[in-house]
Amino acid sequence: MKTSHVKSTAITPESIEAAGAVAPLAVAEYAVGLGDDALILAQRLGEWIANAPELEEDVALGNIGLDQLGHARSLLTYAASAWGKTEDDLAYFRTEPEFRNRQLFELPNGDFAQTIARQFIASVYFVSLYRALEGSADPTLAAIAAKAVKEVDYHLDHSVQWLLRLGLGTEVSHERMQRGLDAMWPFTGELFSPDPLAVGLEGIAVDPETLREQFDATTARWIAEAGLTIPAAPSVRGGGRGGSHTEYLGPLLAELQVLARAHPGATW
């Protein structure tokens, strides 16, 4: 594997491409799953821009979305190398069942509290995921994770601050925050269910089941601190990694892909 020139501090889709690392097929399949999680979440966060409750949040949600998009681009660029393709081939020219993201990320934004609930769950998960992935035997994945972990730390801080503000702010915000958690919580279980794309990648991929304990402890602590209750709702069956999705992904992809698909082969 040629990954010698990929540096963790400066890793970008361009530097990954320039380094010419070619992902082994199994690693590529795994990276597609992670990349799709980040891409679909970034697309949802992009919907907030110019719609946020205050200008500072237009900036903050935009920032988080941009970071997620950056992770997606690095992961998909690396994955695409296995098939001699580009990040855009993967993002724009796959169909809905070919997307491998976990379902949590495709859920609609709902109100601000629902978005914060999704972001809180996602950020707790990403922090432990990328911390673990930093130790991956695949140097490109490790470098992408090392850059991402600093960013998702900030995302977690942002969503925890809002969880507290909304949980403890007013009666209305408390109720909305609880409802937001209730809406998102059934989709947390899927994050820790066995990842079919990680099979056979010991030492390279992160076994999601190993992240569960940390997730439960961290979320329980902040949810309690915000005066909220951990929802008791059962987990949905999930299956995003195998290409099963909620009805929300199709319209999201239709929008994301519409222009690129109208001009196949064009450069932008």
Next chain:
Amino acid sequence: MADGTSVDDEAGAARFAQLLADEQRVEPTDWMPEGYRKTLVRQISQHAHSEIIGMQPEGNWITRAPSLKRKAILMAKVQDEAGHGLYLYSAAQTLGTDRDTMFEQLITGKAKYSSIFNYTTPTWADMGSIGWLVDGAAICNQVPLCRASYGPYARAMVRICKEESFHQRQGFEILLTLMRGTEEQRAMAQESVNRWYAPALMMFGPPDDDSPNSKQSMAWNIKRFSNDDLRQRFVDMLVPQAEILGVTLPDPAIKWNEERGHYDFGDLDWAEFHEVLAGRGPANSIRVARRRQAHEDGAWVREAARAYADARADERLAS
């Protein structure tokens, strides 16, 4: 301020006049004429509103950007605009008008913002045209404002201009890529430039003989060049860039004038300008309604943040 001028006012006025004569900066604590203060609040808040409303026509394409790289660039750009709005509101606040008041004026439709953002963005090429033409015109307007007499405004403009020139290059690059692309892409670029060219030229405001506030603003060292001078400068910059792009500027009267050392160009349709200004542009009501909706939908969020901050402050006092 009442008519009766005090001794302090007289000393302040003399110092203010001296600052302008010496090309020095006026700072928030300095004495300044009420008219100067009002003009600045109006101009800076309008500029801030323009940045905020200007997020919408480009935000329209974030979810549909045709490559991930373009999506990232566009998201960063729209976010920069929110940032520009924030520091312009801060600059205006130093003159004693708070942000909530200015924002209220925006979402109730009382405040003006640049009319250009009342045009719509039906195609991706509009992301290129906005960068190249609209940001390009904004830069011509704004670079001289880095030398405006009011310190906080001038300093905000230095930062904004740096980012705007980056945006303009990105817009140019979008169009260049389209012009080097398929026939459909080239047509998309040309059609978009056709729509944005004249509105961009009108961003400099009405012709000098029809611009009532310009003279006073120039005397106050806020405005440095007349509308028509800036417009000429812009056209002189555009023509060679259009040649590089391979797009045709939609004005058959554009021609190099050896004698003047400038490009001649045709008359603009000022009736359209005044129509859009009067609220009859393609998207005036939509833009304001969208921001208002976001603001109203977010009221409970801001209220919760305030309640939380207050409770924490009380806790700190009690402990």
